[in-house]
Amino acid sequence: MSNLIKKLSLSLVFVLSFGMNAQAGELAKSGEFSGLGFYDGKVLGMFMKGKAPALIQAEYYGGSMNHAGSGLFHNGSYKCNFTIEVIQMPQTEGTGFCVYKDADGDTTIQRAETKGTLGGPSKAIAKFVHGTGKYEGITGEAIWNISPLPSAEQGTFQGWNEFSGSYQLP
Numbered sequence: 001m002s003n004l005i006k007k008l009s010l011s012l013v014f015v016l017s018f019g020m021n022a023q024a025g026e027l028a029k030s031g032e033f034s035g036l037g038f039y040d041g042k043v044l045g046m047f048m049k050g051k052a053p054a055l056i057q058a059e060y061y062g063g064s065m066n067h068a069g070s071g072l073f074h075n076g077s078y079k080c081n082f083t084i085e086v087i088q089m090p091q092t093e094g095t096g097f098c099v100y101k102d103a104d105g106d107t108t109i110q111r112a113e114t115k116g117t118l119g120g121p122s123k124a125i126a127k128f129v130h131g132t133g134k135y136e137g138i139t140g141e142a143i144w145n146i147s148p149l150p151s152a153e154q155g156t157f158q159g160w161n162e163f164s165g166s167y168q169l170p
Contacts, residue, residue, distance in 0.1 A: 027134050027169065033072045033142075034164035037064035039080075042156050049086075053118070056084040064100075064163070072167060076102040082114070090118040098126070106133030110142065122146045128167060140167035 041060025046053050059081050066074035082096030094114040101107050109130040116122020124144040131138035142165030149158045 027071065030166070030168045031071065032164070032166045033066055033068070034162075035064055035066040035068075035073050037073075037078070037144075037161045037163060038062050038159070039078075039161070040152075040156065040158045041080075052086065052089055054086050056086075058082050058084060058157075060157070072108075073100065073163065074102075076100055080112075082112075084114070084118075086118055090120065092116050092118050092122065094122075094124075097129075104133065106135050107131065108135045108138055112144070114146070116146065119148060121148065126165075135169070137170040138167055141165050 039060045039062030041058055043056055043058050045057040047055040059079070061077065061079050063075075063077045064073045066072060068074070078098050078100040080096055080098040082094045084092050084094035086092055092115070094116075096112055096114075098110045098112065099107055100110070107130075108128055110126040111129045112124040112126035114122045114124040124146060126142045126144060128135075128138045128140050128142075142163050144161050144163045146161045147159055149160065151157055
């Protein structure tokens with residue numbers, strides 16, 4: 001009986017220490033990710049060309065979850081700042097940065113370029129440019145397919161996105 005208790009205790013210690021390592025934010029040195037996100041934002045400024053917008057500055061906040069249920073972009077939040085140019089109504093191109101923060105407080109920064117339509121869907125191609133904590137030295141790319149939703153209030157915008165990509169750590 002004493003042998004059985006020792007084995008069970010040892011098994012419990014092993015399981016608990018494995019769980020603690022996973023919760024501490026262990027991340028593979030390279031991998032792929034995909035998931036869903038949501039966002040809410042507002043227009044900070046707009047340059048008009050006649051009655052149509054020509055250049056828009058926007059800021060938005062959101063959250064994301066990874067399809068794997070853990071890892072990069074799972075249960076974290078992000079803040080983005082973008083400048084969007086209306087190339088030829090309604091076609092747009094934009095550039096900006098997003099700072100993603102995970103549950104451990106570690107961050108990644110992505111620089112992205114977008115193409116889409118004003119008030120409509122867009123696609124962003126993003127590159128990792130900086131990371132802190134477990135993301136220090138991160139490189140890689142992501143594709144974000146962005147789908148707007150009807151605005152809850154004038155001057156704001158909401159939507160969701162699907163993302164996928166890969167990363168490498170030193």
